[in-house]
Amino acid sequence: MLDHQLYVKRAELLHERITSYKDYPFHIPAVRYLEQLSFTRPVTFIVGENGSGKSTLLEAIAIAWGFNAEGGTLNYSFETQASHSNLHEYIRLARGVKRPKDGFFFRAESYYNVASYVDRLDEEPAGGRRVIESYGGKSLHAQSHGESFFSTFLNRFGGKGLYVMDEPEAALSPVRQLSMLKRMHELVQRDSQFIIATHSPILMAYPNAEIWQFYSDRAPELVEWEDTEHYIVTRKMMTERERMLQYLFDDEYEPSDSM
Incomplete structure (x- = not known):
C-alpha cells in the first residue's frame, strides 16, 4: 500500500x-x-x-x-x-x-461494551444475517478475553x-x-x-x-x-536478568529511573 x-x-x-x-x-x-x-x-x-x-x-x-x-x-x-x-x-x-x-x-478497555452491543443487535428481530456472524458466529462473551479479541481481528476485519x-x-x-x-x-x-x-x-x-x-x-x-524504551527494557530483561532484578529490587530504585 x-x-x-x-x-x-x-x-x-x-x-x-x-x-x-x-x-x-x-x-x-x-x-x-x-x-x-x-x-x-x-x-x-x-x-x-x-x-x-x-x-x-x-x-x-x-x-x-x-x-x-x-x-x-x-x-x-x-x-x-x-x-x-x-x-x-x-x-x-x-x-x-x-x-x-x-x-x-x-x-481494549471498552471492548466488553462492544461485545454486549453486538449481542443486543442480534436480539432485535430483523431479517438477514446476524451481526455475530461477521465476528465468527460465536458470542464474544462466550469466549475467553484473548479468544474474543482475536476472533474480532480474524473475522470482522475484512x-x-x-x-x-x-x-x-x-x-x-x-x-x-x-x-x-x-x-x-x-x-x-x-x-x-x-x-x-x-x-x-x-x-x-x-x-x-x-x-x-x-x-x-x-x-x-x-x-x-x-530505540523504543519497550524494546530496550525487554531486551535487557531477557539478556541481563540478574542485573536487572538486582537493580529493580534495590531500595533506592524509582519506577521513573532510566535503565
Missing part, C-alpha cells in the same frame, strides 16, 4: 482553537507539544509510557474519523459512559483520496479498511501477538491501514512500520524499533 493510497495521512492539532492548556486533555505534555502526526506507511504505532497521552490522542483520531467513542464500526452508535475527552474537536485529519470499505475502532486500535495486545499471549502480526500483514496486503497505540515490542516489530514515541516533556518523535 503506497503512502498516497493511505486513508488518513495526517492528524493536526488546532492550537488556535485552544483557550487554555491548564485543563484536560490539553495539559498532557504530549498533547500540549503536539503539532501534527504524519502517517506515511500502512502501519503506524503510537508508543509511550502510561499517562503519556497516546490513548487520548488515538481516541480523538478515531472519533474525528467518525467512529463511536467506545469502539466498533462506523455504524455503532451506543454509549455506555461518556468518558471520552473533547480533543477530537481540536483535531483535523488529512484524508487520502481513497475511501476505506471497512473500518473498526478497537479499544481488508481495504482503516483500523484504529488501542492496546490490542492487552489479552493476547506472546504467541497470539505473533498471530496478530500475521493477520495484520494479510490485511495490509489487502490495502488496509493500521494506527495502533501499544506497549508490545512484539507488535512494534512489524516491518517498515513507523513508530511515534510520546514523551512527558516534548513533542512526539519518530523513532526506530530498537
